[in-house]
Amino acid sequence: MKIIATTRQAQGTGASRRLRRADKLPGIVYGGNVAATPIELEHNPIFYALRKEKFHSSILTMELDGKDMLVVLRAFQMHPYKPQVMHIDFQRINADEPVTMSVPLHFFGAENSPAVKISKGLVSHARSSIEVSCLPKDLPEFISVDLSGLTAQTTMRVSDIVLPEGVSAVVHGNEDPVVVSVVAQVEDEEEDAAADATAEAAPAAAAPAEAK
Numbered sequence: 001m002k003i004i005a006t007t008r009q010a011q012g013t014g015a016s017r018r019l020r021r022a023d024k025l026p027g028i029v030y031g032g033n034v035a036a037t038p039i040e041l042e043h044n045p046i047f048y049a050l051r052k053e054k055f056h057s058s059i060l061t062m063e064l065d066g067k068d069m070l071v072v073l074r075a076f077q078m079h080p081y082k083p084q085v086m087h088i089d090f091q092r093i094n095a096d097e098p099v100t101m102s103v104p105l106h107f108f109g110a111e112n113s114p115a116v117k118i119s120k121g122l123v124s125h126a127r128s129s130i131e132v133s134c135l136p137k138d139l140p141e142f143i144s145v146d147l148s149g150l151t152a153q154t155t156m157r158v159s160d161i162v163l164p165e166g167v168s169a170v171v172h173g174n175e176d177p178v179v180v181s182v183v184a185q186v187e188d189e190e191e192d193a194a195a196d197a198t199a200e201a202a203p204a205a206a207a208p209a210e211a212k
Contacts, residue, residue, distance in 0.1 A: 001055060003046070003062045003071070003090075005029070008038035016087075025085055029062065029071060032092030039064065039090075047085050050076065057103045057129075059136045062090060070095060070136060095136050100170055103140055104129045105161075105179070109148030119152035121182040130158055130179070131170040138166035147180060156180040 008019075008026060016026045025043040030036035049055045055073065062071045071090040079086055093099050105128055115121040130143070145161055157176045158169050171177070 001049065001058060001060050003041065003049075003060055005039040005041045005062055005064045007065055008040040011038055020084070020086070025088060027088040027090065029064065029069075029090040029092060032069075032094060034092065037064070041088070043085060046088060047083070050085065053104055054141045057101055057139070058141060059093065059099075059139055060090070072099060072101060093136055097135075098133050099136050099139065100131060100133045101139060102129045102131050104142045105145050106142045107145050107147055107180070109146050110150060112148045113150035115150035115152050115154060115182040119182070119184065121150075121152050121184050123147065123150065124181050124183050126178045126181065127158075130161065130177075132163065132167050133170050134167040138164065140164050140167060143167075145179070150180070150182055152182055152184060154180070154182050 005027070008015075010018075019026050019040055020043070023043045025041045025046055027039045027041060028036055029039055058072075060071050060073065062069050070093050072093055073088070074091045075089040077086040077088075078084065107125065110116055110123045113123075115123065132139075132143075143161065143163065145156075147156075150156075156179045158171060158179060159176050161169070161179065163169060
């Protein structure tokens with residue numbers, strides 16, 4: 001994905017307001033042992049790109065003043081109630097240095113798992129993404145997680161996820177966060193049992209009298 005940007009000359013609150021009124025978006029690109037550079041971009045292409053999952057977790061090419069560089073999205077601010085991006089931050093990256101990114105998880109196969117088909121459990125997703133570290137060329141757009149082997153006793157953690165080659169999960173200390181767990185539908189079973197007991201205890205309804 002390619003982004004077109006130019007160096008932003010005028011800075012400050014008033015200058016940013018004028019940019020927004022002209023359908024421009026103020027931003028900044030930093031990192032790479034280079035001074036942070038204020039930039040401006042066309043608003044609408046960024047607004048629609050932010051709706052795409054891969055824009056948030058991919059290596060992007062930014063053409064800044066005619067020169068290409070690799071960047072990743074780091075932050076953006078939206079207007080409280082208008083469909084408008086107020087500011088956006090990008091970070092320069094080096095193709096030969098690892099990058100740390102949050103990558104979305106795509107789950108599949110839960111409906112065919114013993115946890116659902118046999119135990120009638122509910123699959124609970126504790127996380128929808130994980131942080132990974134890898135070289136830019138190895139960064140996945142998303143990570144597929146197969147849930148077809150889930151059982152009623154399964155608790156899947158970050159360490160259980162099969163990662164692509166060259167990609168490692170980033171965790172802090174001895175943490176191993178839960179990603180997926182299975183919750184038994186105890187309440188539903190208890191309600192059904194109570195309903196059955198009530199039905200058995202209730203007297204049979206009298207048959208309606210035949211009309212003469």
